Amino acid sequence: MIEKIRVKEVASYDATGIEVNLGKINYIYGSNGTGKTAISELLRNGEEEKFSSCSIEWKPGVSDFDMFVYNRHFVEENFNASNDIKGIFTLGKESTEILALIGQKKQDAEKHQERIGKLEKNIEQNAGKVEYLHEKFINECWDLKQKYDEVFEDAFTGVRNNKKRFMERCLDEATNNNNDIHTYDELIKRVESVFKNSREKVGAIPEIYYESSVEQQSIFQTRIIGKKDIDIAGLISELNISDWVQQGHKHIEDKDSICPFCQQVLPVDFKKKLDEYFDETYTEQIQILNSAIEKYKKETSSFFERYQFLIAEDIPFINKEKVASQFEIINSTNKENIQLLEKKGNEPSRSVELSSIISCVEEIKSEVEQANIQISELNRVIDNIKIEKTMLVKDVWQFIVEENKSNNDYYISNLRKENRAIDGMKKGIVQQGRYKKELEEEAIELQNQLTSVLPSINEINLLLKSFGFTNFQLAESDEKGNYKIARENGEDANETLSEGEKTFITFLYFYQLINGSNEQDKVNTSRIIAIDDPISSLDSNILFMVSNLINNLKKKVRNNDSNFKQLIILTHNVYFHKEISFNKGKGSQKLNDETFWIIRKTYNKSHISEYGENPIKNSYELLWKELRENPNSITTPNIMRRILENYYKFFGNIDVNEIIEEFPDEEKVVCNSLLSWTNDGSHHVNDDLYVDSNQELNKTYLDVFGKIFKNSNHESHFNMMMGSLFSESNEHSEVDEDNMEIQIAMSQAAAGRD
Numbered sequence: 001m002i003e004k005i006r007v008k009e010v011a012s013y014d015a016t017g018i019e020v021n022l023g024k025i026n027y028i029y030g031s032n033g034t035g036k037t038a039i040s041e042l043l044r045n046g047e048e049e050k051f052s053s054c055s056i057e058w059k060p061g062v063s064d065f066d067m068f069v070y071n072r073h074f075v076e077e078n079f080n081a082s083n084d085i086k087g088i089f090t091l092g093k094e095s096t097e098i099l100a101l102i103g104q105k106k107q108d109a110e111k112h113q114e115r116i117g118k119l120e121k122n123i124e125q126n127a128g129k130v131e132y133l134h135e136k137f138i139n140e141c142w143d144l145k146q147k148y149d150e151v152f153e154d155a156f157t158g159v160r161n162n163k164k165r166f167m168e169r170c171l172d173e174a175t176n177n178n179n180d181i182h183t184y185d186e187l188i189k190r191v192e193s194v195f196k197n198s199r200e201k202v203g204a205i206p207e208i209y210y211e212s213s214v215e216q217q218s219i220f221q222t223r224i225i226g227k228k229d230i231d232i233a234g235l236i237s238e239l240n241i242s243d244w245v246q247q248g249h250k251h252i253e254d255k256d257s258i259c260p261f262c263q264q265v266l267p268v269d270f271k272k273k274l275d276e277y278f279d280e281t282y283t284e285q286i287q288i289l290n291s292a293i294e295k296y297k298k299e300t301s302s303f304f305e306r307y308q309f310l311i312a313e314d315i316p317f318i319n320k321e322k323v324a325s326q327f328e329i330i331n332s333t334n335k336e337n338i339q340l341l342e343k344k345g346n347e348p349s350r351s352v353e354l355s356s357i358i359s360c361v362e363e364i365k366s367e368v369e370q371a372n373i374q375i376s377e378l379n380r381v382i383d384n385i386k387i388e389k390t391m392l393v394k395d396v397w398q399f400i401v402e403e404n405k406s407n408n409d410y411y412i413s414n415l416r417k418e419n420r421a422i423d424g425m426k427k428g429i430v431q432q433g434r435y436k437k438e439l440e441e442e443a444i445e446l447q448n449q450l451t452s453v454l455p456s457i458n459e460i461n462l463l464l465k466s467f468g469f470t471n472f473q474l475a476e477s478d479e480k481g482n483y484k485i486a487r488e489n490g491e492d493a494n495e496t497l498s499e500g501e502k503t504f505i506t507f508l509y510f511y512q513l514i515n516g517s518n519e520q521d522k523v524n525t526s527r528i529i530a531i532d533d534p535i536s537s538l539d540s541n542i543l544f545m546v547s548n549l550i551n552n553l554k555k556k557v558r559n560n561d562s563n564f565k566q567l568i569i570l571t572h573n574v575y576f577h578k579e580i581s582f583n584k585g586k587g588s589q590k591l592n593d594e595t596f597w598i599i600r601k602t603y604n605k606s607h608i609s610e611y612g613e614n615p616i617k618n619s620y621e622l623l624w625k626e627l628r629e630n631p632n633s634i635t636t637p638n639i640m641r642r643i644l645e646n647y648y649k650f651f652g653n654i655d656v657n658e659i660i661e662e663f664p665d666e667e668k669v670v671c672n673s674l675l676s677w678t679n680d681g682s683h684h685v686n687d688d689l690y691v692d693s694n695q696e697l698n699k700t701y702l703d704v705f706g707k708i709f710k711n712s713n714h715e716s717h718f719n720m721m722m723g724s725l726f727s728e729s730n731e732h733s734e735v736d737e738d739n740m741e742i743q744i745a746m747s748q749a750a751a752g753r754d
Contacts, residue, residue, distance in 0.1 A: 001059050001566045002043075002528060009053035011038035012601055017053075018608040023595045024557055027581050028570045028608075029616060030599030031626075031635045035606035036570040037071055040532035043568065044069035060121055065565065066525045070510045071532035075502070105443040106563070110526070112436035119425045119432070126425070130418045137411040141167040144404055151188060154195040155396035173397040174408050181402050182395050193378050194385070194392045201379045202316050204372050208307065208365035214299045215354045217292040220341070224285045224348035286348055293341045296354070300334050307364065316378070317371035326360040333357050460508045469501060504546075507534045511549055514564070529553065530568040535576050547579035554580070558593065577616045588614035600630055620646050624721040627702075636698045640705045647717070659712050663704075671704050 001024070008017020012035045020028075020039075030036050042054050044067065058065075142163045149156060159166040182190075304327075309315070311324045337354040344352045381388045401408070461473045475486045485505065486492060497505070514529055535546055550569065556562040571577050583591060590596060596611040616622055623643050627636065644656050660671040709718035 001065075002056055003059045004057040005039070005042065006055045006057075007035075007039055007042060010042075010050055011035050012604055012606040013038065014605050015053075018599075018606065020597060020608060021595065021610075022566065022568065024566055024593035025554055025591075026566075026568045026595045026597070027577065027614075028568065028597045028599060029574075029577050030570070030572060031601075031633075031638075032572050033635070034572075034599040034601040036532055036572070036599060038606075040069050040071040040530055040570060041073065043067060043528075043530045044071065044073065060117065060124070066527040067530070068510070068514045068527055069530040069532070070507065070534055071530075074510065075506045102443050103561075105439045107561070109436045109439040109443070112432045112439070116429050116432045116436070119429050123422055123425050123429075126418050126422050130415065130422070133411055133414055133418070137407060138163050138167045140407040140411075141170045141404060144170075144400055148400065151191060152396050152400075154191070155393045169397070170400065170404055170408065174401045174404075177394055177398050177401060179391075179394045179398040181398055184399070187392070187396055187399060189374075190388075190392050190395075193374070193381050194388050201382050202375045204375055205310075205315060205318070205368045206306075208361065208368050210303050210358070210361045211299050212356070212358050212361075214292075214296040215337070215356050215358070217296070219285070219289045219292045220344060221351045221353060222285065222289075223351055224282060224289065289344065289348060293345060296341065297338065300330075300337075300357075303361075304331070310364070310368070315371065317374040319367060323364055323367055326363050330357045330360045333360075460505070460512055463508050464505065469504065472497070472501065472505075474505075503534075507546060507549075510534075511553075514553075526563050526565050528566040528568075529557075529564060530570070532570040533572060535571070535573055547576060550580050574616055574622050581614050581616065590614060600633065601635075602630060602633060628722060631702060632698050637701050640701060644705075644708065647714075648712075656708065659708055662711055663707070667704060667707065671708070 002022050004022065005020050006017060007013050007020075009015055012033075020026075028036065028039065041048075042051050042056070045051075046054065046056055145156060145160070145166050149160065153160065156166070159169050307327075310318060311320055311327060314320075333355045334357065340352040340354060344350050464470075464473060470488075472485055472487050475484055484492065485497065510531075514527060531550065534550075553564065554567060556564040557567045569580060571580075581594075581596070583589065590611075590613050596614055597608050598611065598615055599606055599608050601607075620643070623639050623646070626633070627639050627643070630636070633639075648656050648659075663671055706715075706718055706722075709715050
């Protein structure tokens with residue numbers, strides 16, 4: 001079934017257009033020229049280019065519906081100058097058993113179609129789940145990109161600005177990347193060397209070397225004193241004055257046996273004894289000490305000179321602050337050691353132990369070794385930059401894959417589950433479609449045993465006779481499977497049919513067509529019927545018969561076992577609308593499977609309104625309603641004419657022209673203009689009729705229209721029917737009892753007039 005139609009940018013519909021939600025049975029009322037034919041043409045041939053802005057929306061799971069549309073174009077296509085008319089194949093009545101079997105196979109085929117519809121709906125639901133999984137995973141991958149984009153932007157090149165491509169890269173790497181997993185810190189260092197640093201090779205830092213033995217020379221701990229077996233040695237040792245005596249011994253040479261400290265005469269042989277005390281061994285030790293001190297000073301001074309560049313220059317990968325801190329400790333320690341050595345030099349008998357700078361040297365040495373490792377790696381990377389870059393990119397993506405592992409596993413497992421379900425349902429659709437096709441082919445085989453064009457000829461001719469059309473009938477054409485319209489004497493009648501005869505036989509042909517088909521293998525398909533004004537140029541008796549046929553069609557639509565699934569009726573005739581929409585016992589109440597619509601055209605733009613109940617009560621009442629609600633319509637003058645015609649003829653066959661004769665000459669011209677326009681345009685068949693009108697002219701006509709009632713003493717009826725629109729200007733008017741009775745009677749009787 002059709003769920004919704006949208007009509008815009010065609011005929012009198014603007015870019016906004018209209019939207020119509022349909023039920024099983026749908027009534028659309030509208031005056032001629034309001035746009036009904038555009039709707040029926042959309043249903044009949046919606047794929048035409050002029051309907052490109054319009055659309056027909058089907059209910060989910062619906063397919064294989066044939067559309068049958070009756071409108072004036074159907075008449076033109078099927079009843080033209082050619083005498084031959086396409087034959088209608090219908091099911092014969094020869095075999096009840098075969099017909100029942102055909103019906104059963106059609107029902108079984110429809111059950112398979114229902115299953116297909118359910119499977120399609122389930123596929124749509126599962127597709128929604130897949131889409132949700134997809135969007136969720138895309139966002140999860142993108143969150144990782146945002147988190148690491150600043151540091152890994154070079155590895156993300158090509159997918160940094162597209163969520164979908166980034167997600168697809170994550171999936172691809174999770175499947176195809178077998179690289180080892182590296183830590184974030186490891187990758188950062190490599191990013192610095194591969195992507196961030198200069199591409200010039202760097203020389204290695206000289207190895208750090210320090211002769212640690214200069215700090216541990218034994219002479220520094222040795223107490224240097226004179227010869228012990230000299231008689232003065234005991235006193236010197238007891239008083240611990242060896243360094244003091246040694247200082248005096250240096251000066252005694254120039255004092256002629258006079259003590260350099262107290263200026264007393266020294267004992268005999270005292271100088272000789274001192275010379276023996278400070279013998280060659282003592283002198284050698286002093287020389288060794290001085291040499292050791294000099295060696296220490298030279299080595300430490302050389303160390304500072306050799307490695308000062310580590311803090312003076314910008315050396316790659318060196319922590320300058322750390323190295324500078326160690327140098328400060330070394331410098332401070334060295335100063336302390338120099339002071340100790342100076343004391344040792346002045347007091348050789350003193351034992352000193354130097355503070356070691358080895359730990360600081362080792363720290364600097366370690367820093368340099370680490371820097372050299374990185375320099376070596378950098379130089380290697382530069383030598384193999386393309387390979388290293390490719391490897392680093394793969395390692396970065398492997399890191400992202402590992403970070404995204406739980407999200408990836410959840411997405412893949414659930415995606416597989418949903419896709420397996422969808423694949424299963426698609427296979428089910430194929431299987432159900434195969435079963436359905438087999439049943440339909442079997443039904444067509446059975447139909448071909450029974451189908452014929454003759455039953456349609458007989459049915460149409462019986463209806464023609466029953467409705468009083470006896471001067472022509474349908475007969476088989478010389479071309480097999482076609483019809484022709486013939487007079488009783490056998491002459492062709494197609495070109496001599498009256499408008500009413502042509503309209504009626506066209507509708508009977510259509511009525512038979514929807515019960516069969518022009519194609520033999522499509523006589524029993526599911527179908528949707530649209531009927532657009534089938535009663536133009538028909539008298540009231542035939543209108544009743546057409547209404548009766550449509551009411552029978554409504555019963556078939558409401559029968560769930562029927563192949564008629566939906567009915568759309570468009571009309572401008574109020575009485576016909578009333579006849580086909582009346583529900584016994586319900587009055588104007590709308591049934592659950594019905595919709596009611598009215599199309600109007602204002603300022604040459606069509607619009608539509610839906611109603612919760614049947615909006616058509618009777619023709620006379622509707623005319624006044626249209627005049628009240630839409631006084632600026634292009635059909636306003638015609639509505640006024642029809643009101644005058646209905647009211648005054650019923651009231652007493654009063655000639656409106658006689659009333660107009662009593663008007664002043666200037667108003668009489670307007671009155672005659674109104675009646676002249678309406679008499680000319682009142683019963684046109686063509687739905688595309690358009691007469692230019694405007695708001696000012698309609699106001700003039702409406703003013704004259706009101707004066708006709710006033711001058712004929714029926715002003716109270718005019719005020720009652722127009723309601724609040726004119727109540728202020730006529731608030732003192734009285735409604736006489738005679739006119740009230742007339743109005744009540746007219747409301748009852750007008751239903752029988754068009």
